[in-house]
Amino acid sequence: MQELFLSSTVANEDLQRALRILQGYCGMKPVTFLRRRLIWEGPRARTGLKGVDQGIYKRQPLLREPHLWKGLHEQLVRQSYIITLLYDVDRDQFGQSEKMEVQDDEDSAKDEPAINFDQLPGSLRWTDLPDPAGGRPVSSRLIVNIENERGLCTILHTMNHRLNQEMIQESHRFVLGNVVFDFSRYLQLPPSETEPVSSIRIHLPAYDSLVPFDSENKWVLTASVLVFNGSNPDHIQKGIDELMTVKTDFEGCFDFQALERLVFDTRVKI
Amino acid sequence: MNTMGSLPSDFAISLKAQPSSKTNANLPSLIERINIERGGFQTITEESLRQEIAEAELDNEDGDEDDTSDEEEEELDRMKELMTSREEMLGQIETAHQSAMFALDFVSLLLSKDTPVQASLSISPALRELVGMGTLGADKLHAPRITDAQKQDNKQIAKGWKSQSLNKTVDSILASASRLEKEIELETKYWQQVLAVSESGWSVCRLPNEKHTLGVRFGFSEASPAFKNRSLAALRRNPDGSISLDQGIVSSEPQILRVRIQSGNKQTGSSAVPQPAAENAPVEALILQARNTIFAEELWQELNREARSLGSYGVQSKDDTLVCPLSATKTAVFDLVPLGEASLTGPDDSMAEGVFISLNLLLSYAHRQNHRRRTQPPPPISSQKKIIQPYNLLRFLLTRLKHQETIGQLNHLLGSLCRVIELAQVKPLPSFKVTFTPWTPPSHISQAERTMLSLIDRLEGIATFSITETTTITITARTTIFPIGSTFALSLSPGSPLMSICPPHPVLTSYPALRDYIHYFTACTIATSISSVGGSGIDDINDGGQAVWHQTPHPTTLRTLLAPSVTGSKLPRTKQLSLSIQPLSTEPKTGVRMRAHWEWNGPEQPEHGSIGRRASFEATPLQKEDIQMALELEKEKKEKEEAEGEEGEKMRRVKGKGEGVYDWVMWETEDGKGWDEGEGEVFRSLESVVTDAGK
Numbered sequence: 001m002q003e004l005f006l007s008s009t010v011a012n013e014d015l016q017r018a019l020r021i022l023q024g025y026c027g028m029k030p031v032t033f034l035r036r037r038l039i040w041e042g043p044r045a046r047t048g049l050k051g052v053d054q055g056i057y058k059r060q061p062l063l064r065e066p067h068l069w070k071g072l073h074e075q076l077v078r079q080s081y082i083i084t085l086l087y088d089v090d091r092d093q094f095g096q097s098e099k100m101e102v103q104d105d106e107d108s109a110k111d112e113p114a115i116n117f118d119q120l121p122g123s124l125r126w127t128d129l130p131d132p133a134g135g136r137p138v139s140s141r142l143i144v145n146i147e148n149e150r151g152l153c154t155i156l157h158t159m160n161h162r163l164n165q166e167m168i169q170e171s172h173r174f175v176l177g178n179v180v181f182d183f184s185r186y187l188q189l190p191p192s193e194t195e196p197v198s199s200i201r202i203h204l205p206a207y208d209s210l211v212p213f214d215s216e217n218k219w220v221l222t223a224s225v226l227v228f229n230g231s232n233p234d235h236i237q238k239g240i241d242e243l244m245t246v247k248t249d250f251e252g253c254f255d256f257q258a259l260e261r262l263v264f265d266t267r268v269k270i
Numbered sequence: 271m272n273t274m275g276s277l278p279s280d281f282a283i284s285l286k287a288q289p290s291s292k293t294n295a296n297l298p299s300l301i302e303r304i305n306i307e308r309g310g311f312q313t314i315t316e317e318s319l320r321q322e323i324a325e326a327e328l329d330n331e332d333g334d335e336d337d338t339s340d341e342e343e344e345e346l347d348r349m350k351e352l353m354t355s356r357e358e359m360l361g362q363i364e365t366a367h368q369s370a371m372f373a374l375d376f377v378s379l380l381l382s383k384d385t386p387v388q389a390s391l392s393i394s395p396a397l398r399e400l401v402g403m404g405t406l407g408a409d410k411l412h413a414p415r416i417t418d419a420q421k422q423d424n425k426q427i428a429k430g431w432k433s434q435s436l437n438k439t440v441d442s443i444l445a446s447a448s449r450l451e452k453e454i455e456l457e458t459k460y461w462q463q464v465l466a467v468s469e470s471g472w473s474v475c476r477l478p479n480e481k482h483t484l485g486v487r488f489g490f491s492e493a494s495p496a497f498k499n500r501s502l503a504a505l506r507r508n509p510d511g512s513i514s515l516d517q518g519i520v521s522s523e524p525q526i527l528r529v530r531i532q533s534g535n536k537q538t539g540s541s542a543v544p545q546p547a548a549e550n551a552p553v554e555a556l557i558l559q560a561r562n563t564i565f566a567e568e569l570w571q572e573l574n575r576e577a578r579s580l581g582s583y584g585v586q587s588k589d590d591t592l593v594c595p596l597s598a599t600k601t602a603v604f605d606l607v608p609l610g611e612a613s614l615t616g617p618d619d620s621m622a623e624g625v626f627i628s629l630n631l632l633l634s635y636a637h638r639q640n641h642r643r644r645t646q647p648p649p650p651i652s653s654q655k656k657i658i659q660p661y662n663l664l665r666f667l668l669t670r671l672k673h674q675e676t677i678g679q680l681n682h683l684l685g686s687l688c689r690v691i692e693l694a695q696v697k698p699l700p701s702f703k704v705t706f707t708p709w710t711p712p713s714h715i716s717q718a719e720r721t722m723l724s725l726i727d728r729l730e731g732i733a734t735f736s737i738t739e740t741t742t743i744t745i746t747a748r749t750t751i752f753p754i755g756s757t758f759a760l761s762l763s764p765g766s767p768l769m770s771i772c773p774p775h776p777v778l779t780s781y782p783a784l785r786d787y788i789h790y791f792t793a794c795t796i797a798t799s800i801s802s803v804g805g806s807g808i809d810d811i812n813d814g815g816q817a818v819w820h821q822t823p824h825p826t827t828l829r830t831l832l833a834p835s836v837t838g839s840k841l842p843r844t845k846q847l848s849l850s851i852q853p854l855s856t857e858p859k860t861g862v863r864m865r866a867h868w869e870w871n872g873p874e875q876p877e878h879g880s881i882g883r884r885a886s887f888e889a890t891p892l893q894k895e896d897i898q899m900a901l902e903l904e905k906e907k908k909e910k911e912e913a914e915g916e917e918g919e920k921m922r923r924v925k926g927k928g929e930g931v932y933d934w935v936m937w938e939t940e941d942g943k944g945w946d947e948g949e950g951e952v953f954r955s956l957e958s959v960v961t962d963a964g965k
Contacts, residue, residue: 028644031645175644175648177648178648178651226648226650226651227650232653
C-alpha cells in the first residue's frame with residue numbers, strides 16, 4: 001500500500017483555531033485519541049536478516065491479515081527498519097500510580113494487574129523511506145499497517161527487534177473524501193525511578209508530566225491519502241489530485257509541503 | 271514714496287520732486303509720512319511738537335552758517351549720488367525705450383494684416399521672422415449693448431440662481447439624510463431578524479453566488495447531494511424591512527409524506543397532514559417548513575428507491591403512491607402531498623401516525639449512518655467501486671412488524687394448544703411462556719443510535735413450552751432483515767423421552783412448518799405420556815381393567831393387546847389408538863383440534879359385527895349415554911349455528927363397537943374466549959377416552 005502525504009506545522013496557540021477551520025472544511029467534529037507509540041529497532045546487521053519469523057503463522061492461527069505479514073516479511077528481509085507499535089490509551093489511564101499512592105497502598109498494589117501488552121489489541125506500522133521527489137509534488141512511501149492484532153510484542157521479540165523508546169502521541173483526526181487530516185503532537189515520558197529503561201511501562205505517569213518532544217511544542221498537520229496499488233498510475237494520480245486540491249484550498253492558511261525525504265527515514269543505522 | 275514700484279521700500283532717497291506746500295495735503299498721505307518719519311503717533315505730544323518747531327527755527331538760522339564747512343563733504347556725497355542716479359535714470363530710459371519698441375512692434379503687427387506695406391516699414395525684423403506678417407488681426411466690435419439696467423438684472427439673476435442651487439443642495443442633502451435614516455431603520459430591523467434566526471439555531475452563512483447576501487442553511491448535512499444543493503435559501507430584505515425567505519428557482523410548495531392504512535379496500539386510517547404556515551408567519555416558521563419539506567422529499571425519494579428492491583414483499587408503486595402490505599389484513603399507502611390537504615380519519619390513525627414517525631426516525635438514522643461512514647478513515651484508493659446501497663427504511667419497518675407477527679403467532683399457537691390440552695384434562699397442565707427481550711447495544715454508540723438499534727436489530731423471541739415435567743421445548747424465533755423472515759431454532763430439554771422419538775429439527779424457516787411440528791410433537795408427547803402409564807412388554811395382555819398402551823414405531827399411535835376374554839374372540843387382538851392435533855380454519859375463525867381415534871388393528875373383526883368405521887350407531891350401554899348427549903348437543907349446535915358468533919366446543923362420536931373418534935376443539939375468536947358459558951360442559955377427559963378405547 002502506498003501513502004501519499006503532505007505535512008505542515010501549527011503552533012500550539014493556533015491549535016484551536018486550526019481545529020475549527022478543519023471542522024468547517026470537513027463538516028465533522030475531530031476524533032481525538034491518545035496512543036502509546038512503542039518504537040522497536042530492528043537487528044543491527046546488513047545481511048542475514050530473517051524478516052518476519054515464519055513460526056507466527058503456526059502460533060497465531062487467528063492472524064487477521066496474513067498477506068500483510070508476508071508483505072512486511074519481504075521488506076524486512078532486505079533491510080532492517082524501525083517499526084512502531086501503536087496502542088490506544090485513555091486519558092484517565094495516566095497518573096494511575098499517583099492516584100494509587102494517594103489511596104491505600106497495600107491493597108491496591110496487589111489488586112492492580114500488570115498491563116500485558118500481548119493481550120491488548122494494537123497496530124503495527126511500518127513505513128519505508130519516501131520515494132525520491134521525482135516529479136510528484138507530494139511525498140509518497142510504502143506503508144504496511146497491521147491493525148487490531150494481539151501479541152505484537154512477542155512477535156517483534158522473535159524477530160530480534162528491541163524496544164528502543166516510547167512516546168505518547170496525541171492526535172485529532174478529520175476525514176474528507178479520501179483525505180485524512182491528522183494533527184499530532186508527540187510527548188515524551190519523563191524518566192521513571194521505578195521502572196527500568198527499555199521496558200514497556202506498566203504505570204503511566206500523570207498526563208501533565210509529559211514533555212513535548214518538540215521544543216517549540218508544535219503540532220504536525222499531515223494530510224494523507226492511501227492507495228491500494230502503488231503501481232497503478234491512475235489511482236496515484238487521483239490521490240495526488242486530491243492532495244493538491246487540499247493544498248490550494250489551504251493556501252495562506254496552512255503551508256502544506258512535501259518535506260525532505262530523509263526526515264522520515266526509518267532505516268536502522270549501522 | 272512707494273509709488274516707484276521698482277525701488278526697494280527702504281530706499282531712503284526719494285526721486286520724486288520735493289512736494290511743495292501747495293500739494294494736496296490729504297490726511298492718509300500725511301499720516302503715512304509721519305509714521306515713516308517718527309514711527310507712529312505714540313511718542314508725539316503737543317508740547318514736543320511745539321518744541322520741535324522752535325528748534326527748527328533756530329536750526330534754520332544756524333544751518334545757513336554751517337553750510338560752507340560741509341560743502342566739500344557734501345560735494346563728494348553728491349557726486350556719488352549723482353552717478354548712481356544717472357545710472358538709474360539711464361536704466362529707466364532704456365526700459366522705457368524697450369517698452370516703446372514693443373508697442374511699436376505690436377501696432378505694426380496689428381496693422382500688417384490690413385496695410386502690409388506701411389507695417390513692414392516699422393516692424394522689427396526679429397518679430398517678422400518669429401511670427402510673420404498678417405498673423406494678428408483686429409476687429410472692431412460694437413460696444414456691448416448691455417445697459418446698466420440689464421447688468422443689474424443679470425446680477426440679480428445670478429444671485430437668484432445661486433440661491434436656488436444652494437436651496438436645492440440643501441434639500442437634496444436633507445432628503446438623503448432622511449433616506450439614510452430610514453435605511454438604517456430597515457437595516458436594523460433586518461439584522462435583528464437575522465440575528466433571531468441565527469440564535470434559534472439555524473446556520474446562517476454567505477451565499478456562494480451573491481457574496482453580499484446572507485442565506486440560511488436549512489437542509490441536512492448528510493442528505494444525498496441532490497438535496498444538499500437545494501438546502502440554502504437567501505434571506506432577503508423586503509421594502510418594509512421585514513425578512514423574507516427566497517428559495518430560488520427550485521422552491522416548491524411545502525409537502526409532507528402521508529401514510530394511509532387500508533383494510534381490504536376501505537381506508538381506515540391516515541397520518542396527520544398539518545396546515546401550511548401563513549404568509550406573514552415569522553421567518554423561523556418558514557425555515558422550519560422548508561426543512562420539513564426537503565426532509566419529506568428526500569424521504570419520498572429514498573422510499574421509492576428502496577421499494578424497487580422490495581418487490582418480493584409485496585411493495586408496489588402505483589400511480590403516484592407506494593403500496594406496502596403491513597400484515598395480512600392491512601396495507602399502507604404512501605404518497606407525498608402538499609400541506610393542508612384534507613384527509614379522512616379512522617380507527618387506524620394511530621397506526622398510520624406510528625408508521626410515519628418511524629419512517630422519519632429511520633431516515634434520520636440512515637443520515638447518522640452516512641455520517642459515521644464518511645468520518646471514518648476511508649479505505650485506500652483501489653479499483654473497487656463504492657456501491658451506495660439504498661437506505662433501509664421500509665425494510666426495518668417490515669422486519670419489526672414481522673417480528674411482532676411471529677411473537678403473536680407463537681403466543682397463539684402455544685396458547686391454543688394449552689387450552690385444548692387443558693380441556694382434555696391432561697395432567698399435569700402444560701404451560702408456556704413467550705418472552706421478547708430487546709437487545710442492548712454497546713455503550714460506545716450514542717443514545718439515539720442505541721435506541722434505534724434495539725428497535726430494529728437482533729429481534730429475538732424465546733418461547734418455552736412445557737408439556738410434561740420432563741419435556742420442555744424451547745423455540746428461539748429470530749427475525750432477520752436480509753431477507754425479511756423469521757427462523758425458528760428448536761431445542762428440547764435433554765431428559766425428555768422425546769429426544770429419541772421425534773427429535774426436533776434444529777432450524778425451521780417458516781411458521782407453518784413450526785406449527786405442524788409443534789402439533790406433531792405435542793401429540794407425540796401426550797401419546798408417550800399415556801403409554802408410559804402402565805406396564806412394559808407387549809406380552810402384557812390386558813385382562814379387563816385398565817388398558818395398557820404401548821408405543822409403536824409411529825410415535826402418535828399406541829397399541830394395546832386385549833385378552834380374548836374381553837373381546838370375545840378366540841385370539842388376543844390389538845387395538846390402536848392414535849392421537850393427532852390439527853389446525854382448523856373456517857372463515858373467519860381459526861382453531862385447533864385434538865383428536866383421539868381408536869380402532870381395531872388387524873384383519874379380525876369383532877363378532878358383534880361392527881360394520882366398520884363410521885357406520886351406524888351401535889352402542890354399548892356406556893356409549894349410548896354419550897351418544898344421547900351427543901345428539902342433544904348436536905341439536906344445540908345447530909340452533910347455535912343459526913345464531914351469531916357461536917363458540918364452543920363440540921364433540922362428535924363415531925360408530926363402531928370398540929372404535930371411535932373423539933375430538934377436543936378449541937376455537938379462537940377475536941376476544942379470545944374459548945367456549946361459551948351455556949355450552950359444552952359435558953366433555954370427557956383424555957383419560958376416560960383412553961380407558962374406553964382400551965375396551
